[in-house]
Amino acid sequence: MTSGLDTAGRFPAVTASFSSADRRYEPLEEILVRYTVELPPTAVVRSVERSILWYTEGKGEEDIGVHFFERITERAAVTEATAGSSFGARLPSSPLSYEGVIVKIRWCARVRLFFEEGRDFVSEHVFEVGHVPVATIVPS
């Protein structure tokens, strides 16, 4: 999933690949995310943020828990991070990915680009932690 504001009429594009081919990980396993960035010609990136986090999805207000966060502002490092790079962390023991009915828990890696004109663009890539089965709706 990507979202953000158009710059020079086109969206940036971020492609990500994971160290696990099926994007499934065990708790406490190391995760490595490699990504590449395609920028519109006139876009100038001011800073980059990379994170690994879980978020809830469903009928409730969305909550997030950031497990790994990195903000890159130094020009040379931004150039390198924008060209394509990798980041990773050791996943925690919880929470596991959960496909509930009114509460779902998802893990993802996010790459967020901040542009000179003040706008930002975020690219989100979901992966799974654990093997909890899909919840079912129980008749009362």
Added chain:
Amino acid sequence: MSGEPRSNPFATRYTRPGAIPPLDATGQPLDVARLAEDIRRMRGLSIEGPHGTGKSTLLVAISAAFETAGQLGATVRLRQTRDAVTAIAAVGRAPSGSVVCLDGWNVLGSSALLVRLLARLRGVMLVVTSHRATGLPLVVRTSATLALLAAIVARLPDHGRSIEAADLADALGHHPSDLREALLELYDRFEERTRGGARG
């Protein structure tokens, strides 16, 4: 779990205020830039309407427009009567000529008069949401219509034909003045149809 996790397009992350641009009762996008000009000219705006009709969504868009212009003093969500203190503090700290956005004006009760007076003394413009009349000079009224609901659903992630037009009419029929409740009912229908089994 196998395959990609299944997202419910009616989950709050897709329907929360700010996730969808503000739309009018016919489902057409509202001209936020023009509204911002009107606010500057009339020195305030009240967004009035029932629960779940897009008031907070419009407020978020207006707040973002003024923030881009460097004129946003504060944005405050008012939930309880005691939040009147937060509103007073926000207006008290906002620079003169800036805009303070207050979501939930009707909880202020009698403190609303104090907030308005303070805003006038400080030269701060108020943009508020409320279920009832506020007395501010400019008013945008929101309402729940089938056209608006259809336009919102069209902007959500693909539901894979799990939801039909009759479902929208049904949901709005059950919650005639509350789009948020209608969207939550559509959430349940999507889960039932894609997961199997009736809700208890």
Added chain:
Amino acid sequence: MRFPRFFAKKRGHRRTVSEVWGSVAEGLFHAGLVVAGLVFGGLLATGVAVPEWRINHRFVEAEAIVVGKGLARRTTARERTWEPAFRLRYETPAGPTEAWAFRGGPIATRARAVALLADVSLDATMPCWYDPDAPGTVVLARGYNWWMWLLTLLLPSALVGFGGAGLVRSIVGWRKSEERRAVTFRPIAAHPHPAIPSCDDLVNSPGTVLRFRLPTSGTEGWNLLGFGLFALLWNTVLTVLAVTAGLDLIGGRIDWLLLPILVPFAVVGITGIVMFVRQLVLTSAVGTTQLEISDHPLRPGGHYDVLLAQSGSGVFQNLTVTLELEEQATFRQGTDTRTERLVVWRSTVASWKDVQLAPGTRFEAKARLTLPATAMHSFVSEHNAVSWRVVVHGRAARWPAFSRGFPVVVHPVAPSPRHAEPQEMSL
């Protein structure tokens, strides 16, 4: 296995939480603070701060001649004070003006006040300051009561600071990404089981037979207390009003405003008593439900003993113990906050029928509880939760069915090598 302790003492803190009553109490408390602060601040500002400021900034200085002297006496229920007063003549734009002014402040003893008067002779001159808007108002001293100004500023500032705390968070969050805001307010910290609720409150009470006694999540106690307090307060007010009306009637007066109010008040008061008594009888008749467990926290695939102890009287047509998984999602509905709950998994642990209880006795029975190997662990975040609980359902003859929940915490299973495709959980 531990030997049962027949004289075990209940230790630890067990809380039953009623969100509704908690919110009501919190709301009343904060509303009271805000109102008190605003009223106090307003009184200070208008009664002291504003007049003091005018004296020090607006009053005009002049030279006055003392043309008279006197003592002002003030008597209250607790004390009597004296204050030296001087009749002054001074020039204003409107011409010569005479007015009284005080000096020295309230003095406890008359002798001392007289001595201060004697220090100033008639026809002496002294500086004075008069109100240009009301030249007849004149003072002999200026300055500030600093402690009064401190209070005037401190209390409203505390309120503003308290109210402003929520605002600071939003200001800090501006122009920051969601992830950065989350890290700012909740720094990443090493925690053995992130996002899993603590079970400290669940393991601080030892059982008499099994290792732990679980607290209940029910609100029956709060309901009973709430109904009782309401009935007491309302009927106290009703009694006062009724007595007042009665005394008026005896005295030959009819209060036509009070009498019509008494009828609806009495209806509400009687209803309150009935509801309280009903809740009391229900709680007494059904009795208490206690649940003990052999270990805690739980883990997927684990097997645990539970001990049910049910008191009451009469026949319980059925008693059932179930294990449930419930999802909770909290969302904003305008200015309201709503929580939706949904049970997504349920399994019967044990069931008994036609349990006969004599007053003063308890029904006790053990059962075996097994958690599925692929069970989801407990989860809690600000607006969402996935919770496990053991629920005791029962129906006593002639009384409504009851359900009492006992929360438990499930930790994730220890990490293992990747295994085959998971199976669906089923009842």
